[in-house]
Amino acid sequence: MSAVVQDSPRARAAAGVQTFLNRHSSLMPALAALVIFLVLLIGAQVHFGNFMTPRNMSALLLDNAYLLILAVGMTFVIVTGGIDLSVGSVMAFTGIACASLLASGHSAALVIPVTILGGAVIGLLIGVLVQYFDVQPFIASLAGLFLARGLAFVVSLSSIRVENETVLWLQTTRFRFGDWYITPTGILALVVAAIGAFVMQYTRFGRTVYAVGGSEQSARLMGLNVARTKVLVYVISGVCGGMAGLVLTAYSGAGYPRNGIGTELDVIAAVVIGGTLLTGGTGYVLGSVIGVLVYGTIKTVISFMGAEQSWTRIIVGLMLLMFIVVQRVIVVRSERRR
Amino acid sequence: VTQILKHRLFWPVLSLVALITLNTIARPQFVKITMREGELYGAPIDILRNSAPLMLVALGMTLVIATRGIDLSVGAVMAVSGAVTLTIIDGSATPGSTGTVLVAITVGIGVALVLGVWNGFLVAVLKIQPIIATLVLMLAGRGVALLITDGFITTVTSPPLKFVASGYLFWLPFAFFISLAAITVIALVERRTALGVLTEAVGINPEASRLAGVRSRGIILSAYVVSGTLAGAAGIIYSSNIMAADANAAGDLIELYAILAVVLGGTSLMGGKFTIAGTVVGVLIIQTLKSTILFLGVSSAQSPVFFAVVVIVVVLIQSPQVHRMARTITRRTQPHTAAEVRVDKEVAA
Numbered sequence: 001m002s003a004v005v006q007d008s009p010r011a012r013a014a015a016g017v018q019t020f021l022n023r024h025s026s027l028m029p030a031l032a033a034l035v036i037f038l039v040l041l042i043g044a045q046v047h048f049g050n051f052m053t054p055r056n057m058s059a060l061l062l063d064n065a066y067l068l069i070l071a072v073g074m075t076f077v078i079v080t081g082g083i084d085l086s087v088g089s090v091m092a093f094t095g096i097a098c099a100s101l102l103a104s105g106h107s108a109a110l111v112i113p114v115t116i117l118g119g120a121v122i123g124l125l126i127g128v129l130v131q132y133f134d135v136q137p138f139i140a141s142l143a144g145l146f147l148a149r150g151l152a153f154v155v156s157l158s159s160i161r162v163e164n165e166t167v168l169w170l171q172t173t174r175f176r177f178g179d180w181y182i183t184p185t186g187i188l189a190l191v192v193a194a195i196g197a198f199v200m201q202y203t204r205f206g207r208t209v210y211a212v213g214g215s216e217q218s219a220r221l222m223g224l225n226v227a228r229t230k231v232l233v234y235v236i237s238g239v240c241g242g243m244a245g246l247v248l249t250a251y252s253g254a255g256y257p258r259n260g261i262g263t264e265l266d267v268i269a270a271v272v273i274g275g276t277l278l279t280g281g282t283g284y285v286l287g288s289v290i291g292v293l294v295y296g297t298i299k300t301v302i303s304f305m306g307a308e309q310s311w312t313r314i315i316v317g318l319m320l321l322m323f324i325v326v327q328r329v330i331v332v333r334s335e336r337r338r
Numbered sequence: 339v340t341q342i343l344k345h346r347l348f349w350p351v352l353s354l355v356a357l358i359t360l361n362t363i364a365r366p367q368f369v370k371i372t373m374r375e376g377e378l379y380g381a382p383i384d385i386l387r388n389s390a391p392l393m394l395v396a397l398g399m400t401l402v403i404a405t406r407g408i409d410l411s412v413g414a415v416m417a418v419s420g421a422v423t424l425t426i427i428d429g430s431a432t433p434g435s436t437g438t439v440l441v442a443i444t445v446g447i448g449v450a451l452v453l454g455v456w457n458g459f460l461v462a463v464l465k466i467q468p469i470i471a472t473l474v475l476m477l478a479g480r481g482v483a484l485l486i487t488d489g490f491i492t493t494v495t496s497p498p499l500k501f502v503a504s505g506y507l508f509w510l511p512f513a514f515f516i517s518l519a520a521i522t523v524i525a526l527v528e529r530r531t532a533l534g535v536l537t538e539a540v541g542i543n544p545e546a547s548r549l550a551g552v553r554s555r556g557i558i559l560s561a562y563v564v565s566g567t568l569a570g571a572a573g574i575i576y577s578s579n580i581m582a583a584d585a586n587a588a589g590d591l592i593e594l595y596a597i598l599a600v601v602l603g604g605t606s607l608m609g610g611k612f613t614i615a616g617t618v619v620g621v622l623i624i625q626t627l628k629s630t631i632l633f634l635g636v637s638s639a640q641s642p643v644f645f646a647v648v649v650i651v652v653v654l655i656q657s658p659q660v661h662r663m664a665r666t667i668t669r670r671t672q673p674h675t676a677a678e679v680r681v682d683k684e685v686a687a
Contacts, residue, residue: 083469133660135653136607138408138469142594143649150643157639257639265477268470278470310484310585317478324466324474 123238414479454566
């Protein structure tokens, strides 16, 4: 950095921007995602003329509530430097288990905690394998993926309709503000994201998650409880999987064992688009929220255009590519500075 | 005996033998091979034939994993190559001629090769993490395959194409010879030249091997190219088996089964030392397990539970923690040894 005193206000402002960029370089990918999100929205509005309607924007949150919840849990895991491939299957398993328990006449007050607990147990299994048996997260969560998918089919081979009023209430109730509306599932997703962001930024546990992702050995030498943290992030991801299962079951009004095939990839893509580095140590829950919104907007734009949904994945793939190249450039630049 | 116990292939081979023995006890006709019109039939032959796509993909995956990488896109590449090949055959005037089929297969594998170059470019040149670099193609590839087939399942009638998966040569399925050829070529190139050692060097310590003058960029790139090409061939075998290009179902979850086969065979996901023989055994274990599950009358949709149990058992057997636990139990009389091992581990960590 040049230590020359600069007099003109413009130069000072430029230097200030430079300093801000340097200090907050980890924020850049998330900000880039935000910019892309806004560009997408405005571009779609200009092109279609009726895109940014309250109805459409409300539906964006409603349709992607389960993805949002999964992305929050995934952010915790990825920031520790791990990965959780099991989320889609866990969502399918807890969703079908929830529908099946409700169909056999249990009350929602019992079924909902059991659903979430089911996700937590699979998360715990993955966490224990990763932490205490030195299994790579990829393989451990792969076992979780197979296990949850198989269990979903053990529960039922076909879809089960949900007729329980409490669970359907989650989806059918609409709190209206003029033309805007929000459902309890949407509120749940926003609350999960808010809690996730708070925990990551302001609690001892959240800061430990970053420390473990930055350098596990340093974190251990600092006396942080690495083992507990690493197990807990997978449990959190499992709990999020359970909640997503509940939300998806309410959303579709049925449990289906084939739900969420490939969702883990959508979630990872959304998290990466939101600025979280897969190497761990950097990332924001709010970034992942933006990532999910970008994903959801692309899906909506494509259905607006009447194009085939197979384009969604191509565009998400290309966008993912763009983001990793941008991230790569940022990493290379910060390495060069050192 | 300790030497046999310590051999890298001991556990994989033992698992395979145990699996086959269990099957034979449960149904003696399992190992029975019958000869009909100069062609062999039976459960073991089926396993050899049906394992061909997984075998090809797992061989490529072994090389990629040896360079500390991973290739998630193999399933999508299979879908693309199948879609390309069948669309060409479908669109040609003579779908039944061997020439058309050969051209179509060449183009299909060529496209897969280009996709492999793309993956290799992202990983080796742009230095993007392999898992995320190949995720791009994994997401986009199936979409591309769907666009090629217009969202339909393209079906063709073409005897030469059918021969690839269902034909027989010298009493044995032709698909088996494809996997045999792939195993032989890869084993020769990797083990009879320095390439295998260089690949391991890149995987064990990329920085040190670079300083030692190993051109890691080309080695990593070529691993992804081989993986892509083999996945392309696997996609054609798959399409030939069902005589259709199904962009959604082709190679579904195969990346996970291939990684599982590699890990079952004893190659670590951390890269470095790899074993072709181990991967072959790993693929056979998976295929035998699939046929066992089918025999048990379990719905194929529920079979993932069995695979989950197998994955967990195998990774636990390979886990150093479990080894140490077993050692402390068997060597209670010598508490010093166990303590020393623990100290070693802490030093290493």
